[in-house]
Amino acid sequence: MTTTGAAPQVESFGRLADGTAVEAVSLHNRHGVSVRLISLGATVQSLRVPGRDGTVADIVLGCSDVSGYIDDPQFFGATIGRFGNRIGKGRFTLDGVEHQVPASDGPNALHGGANGYDKRVWEIARLSAPGEPAGVVFRRISPDGEEGFPGTLTVQASYRLDDDGLTLEYEATTDRPTVLNLTNHSYFNLAGVESGRSALDHVLWIDADAITPVDRTMIPTGEVLPVAGTPFDFRTPTVIGSRIRDATDQQLAAGPGYDHNYVLRAGVTAQPEVAVRVEDPASGRVLEIATTEPGVQFYSGNFLDGTTLGKGMQLYRQGDGLCFETQHFPDSPNHPHFPSTRLDPGQTFRSTTVWRFTTSGI
Template identity: 55%
Template sequence: MTAMASSALAADAQRTSFGKLNDGTPIEKVTLTNDHGMSVSIMTLGAAVHTLKVPDRKGHIDDVVLGYDTPAEYLADPQYFGASVGRFANRIAKGKFTLDGKTYQLDVNDGPNSLHGGADGFDKRVWKIDSVKSGPIASVTMSYDSPDGQEGYPGDLHVTATYSLGKENTLKIVYKATTDKPTIVNISNHSYWNLSGAQATVGAMHDILTLNASHFTPIDSTLIPTGKIESVEGTPFDFRKPTRIGLRVRDGSSEQIRYAHGYDHNFVIDGQVGKVRQMARLEDPKSGRVLEIWSDAPGLQFYSGNFLDGTMLGKGQHLYREGDAVVFEPQLFPDAPNHPNFPSATLNPGQTYSNTIEFKFSTEK
């Protein structure tokens, strides 16, 4: 175990072993801690958030992200808990796209479509720790090199994920990628949030959500965007004012809700793309915890945990059930390579892909 700590520093980083995969591959974990009661642990498997602990209104500290106790479980029953997902986060229709006149076939792993980079996407890969730093801001940078042709994607892609925590209770994630030939890239974080605590007896459907989105991208029955961009006005997707998630999550009069068994949709975030701006605010009335999601991405995938079916045993042998947690993925739009009217996902040599995400925590009395 290597520790980097100093009581004089605002935030500390600690690097430890986190067991092994079934084939013996060692997994490490880096824990970032500040002096305001927040800590976050990131493991090298999937560059994933394993735990994130923050205080509630009474100062009680809980882990508020879902996950497993051992790294092997993340491969045995993949739910993308906390993972850095890519090469292309979200879905690509039939796993096909055309770039510079050439059609590429990706791994199909979600019905007829490709999801989160394929069956062996970035979440299943062991990333390398490039740096671990303590100081006013504690951070860890992990990297992964995806070879040309992996899961069907063109180009050698070099990816980095930098997690940082300072004196404020904000987890900042910066994803960057470069390529040696034209390709597509869309990387995001897939943490599942239950602000009452990952082992709480209540789920996230009672939480109050605000989304700064006047439009969303409707989907077909396989959860692929139709290509349309529609107003949220008068629909179950209007979260422009604080609304309890569970209020309309079972509104079967909405075909869109029926398709996704709840919410699993991309929201077109208002404001300037490329500028870090507030996308969402989630408040848990029970604990008083508040989570704000900020990013410079054009879209935000909101998923209401519809496919947590009670068959998976998470941390502390806690059963995860439908609606126990929610996911917010700042991203490019799903299936973007197949919709010219969506923001482009193409990355060319000499360019750098970037996605900045901030998860800001506070409490309400």
């Protein structure tokens, strides 16, 4: 059931070094769920959700001020673009023309480059009106050649919080053929980011029979590898940490840990289909993710090394947060048999992901 919410609350979140203002927008629903979004990166900065006993906790990792998001490479909660995930050697070809985008992860391009959408201040294009579910629409124009990508892209990231959960919608158009792969990079810890508990204790289900395996630089080989009989099989709910140190699995060692694209059974869909369910047994918080995208990158926070200072004066360590990045597949422009990430003039890219929050247990 969708219901109206309180009016969005807008306040300052600080300024960039050049003086550009960053704003925060807070949304609330009737079930005690609230989200704070900042215009820098169209980012989920805070997401507060009740547990089984009614205790409300912030369940996403992030930073307390603007400088943390600029200085830290972890992409906490950000909208990722123009191309989420990796492009091998930063190269792809469109209509016979090779394009080179900057390498930002070893030899490869990652998450749109060193100055991707996460580092840009988005315009607040619209706030929900009275009588509508609480929501905000962020908008930006990505110019032709930004980070090496062709075409001027007009892109919107919309967030809507109602009694069913938080809906994330992306929409984009271009004036030249380009490639596009938008996603959100929130790190979840359903125990609460200030709980001191590892997210590796969570129980995970993913509706996928296969992953796209990667080489030593984390670029897909082009294969589709069944998860049956491997530590990547979450078709039955499984504690995430129970197999994460299985050194006999070469893909798990490559991560190191989980950092792989899951090939969802539903594929590309017109309406969001449930793809992921993750539960923290101790607090009872449950996150269910439905999406129209064909893949989801499950990342177990492998590169959180205790040097990042987050909210509540917390030092984030490996396993403190889990990412479920709904997406098209990594390096898709270089694998024609993967679902296409091409966007042409006259087309409109649309993608929807829904985060639903419930509780389990007595």
